Amino acid sequence: MTFAYRDGVLCAEAVPLDDIVRAHGTPCYVYSRAAIEQAYAEYAAALAGRDALVCFSVKSNSNLAVLALLARLGAGFDIVSGGELARVLAAGGDARKTVFSGVGKSEAEIVQALEAGILCLNLESEAELERVAAIATRLGRRAPIAFRVNPDVDAKTHPYISTGLKQNKFGVAQEDAERLYRHAASLAAVEVVGIGCHIGSQLTAAAPLIEAATRITALATRLAQAGIRLAHIDLGGGIGIRYRDESPQPIGATIAAMLERLGTQRAKLILDPGRSIVGNAGVLLTRVEYLKPGAAKNFLVVDAAMNDLMRPSLYGAWHEVMPVRAQQAAGAPVYDVVGPVCESADVLAKDRTLAAQPGDLLAIMSAGAYGMAMSSNYNSRPRAAEVMVDGSTAYLVRRRETHESLFALESVPTW
């Protein structure tokens, strides 16, 4: 267990979380190196013996230490912006193992990606193909491209994180794919290298992923018959994790079923998991400020807020809350755990039985993915510190922002 109690204190690997707070304060994200390595190893084991590449989804956790760790393990990266590409390169990642997704790549981002030697631009519209071809022509390069195809599979997840249905903004329609591929193959400035899809996130059932694999494989076969041979098939990310009582399909079994659907396709298999690599490898530490009992609700006011961890406000997501010092919660009050931000949506956890007192530390679990990466400075709150634990050592991997850093880029006009 990565996060477990030892002598009554919740630890990350061998480091007591209250030690980390003494050194770095709250709110503070803590990641476990071992947990990230273990999750990556599950992917590597499931793909062993097959030409494959795991491209970590940078948007789920873009801390340089996380990226550097995964780069060292041999991972590639799935990026959605020029900023993420800069992070990958700064962390020692390889552009030739990096795929660039997203519906709105700018001119500057396409230039940046081509000059870095990106593995593939995953295109999401005909207009984007035209733009990429024009830029590649101007640069005197061939742009490696794939289309992200929308397989119209219902991922049966939260609508905000479902991406593979016809009404979603992502990808090109299956019906249009063959025509777009023929057009792309006719352009000298682009090199057709693959096909991609990504149907959504936090998928706890394997069936939609397997159905998408089936449809994308069928499309790749039809393209091959038309003389368009693809070097890779990218089946996206999306494998869910346990936040509460979900029982997500194991990574190995899901991948085995996808591989079966790929059949005799010899193309390299690319997967771009985010959440399933880092989600349960991180926690957010916070301190209780006040108890605020009320007639209708009891509130536990803590020093972390929706600007630090947006998932509960944005998706109604559920995160387990554990006291850093083990306590007997039986008979304790039921609280909504809320932050100091001036929004009624600033609720981190609803209806939790906690015996916490002011000053106590709490760990908000499963916060490694879409936690810090989605954080903001709303209410002029400096962003949290980030720490990576490796065995019995805790490394500060992002300093807490300061008040000065909040407005360092601002200026007042000389009226």
Ligand SMILES: *Cc1c(COP(=O)(O)O)cnc(C)c1O
């Ligand atoms: C967000 C995203 C992922 C990662 O999704 P997870 O659910 O975190 O695994 C993978 N591929 C693409 C294209 C994405 O947009």
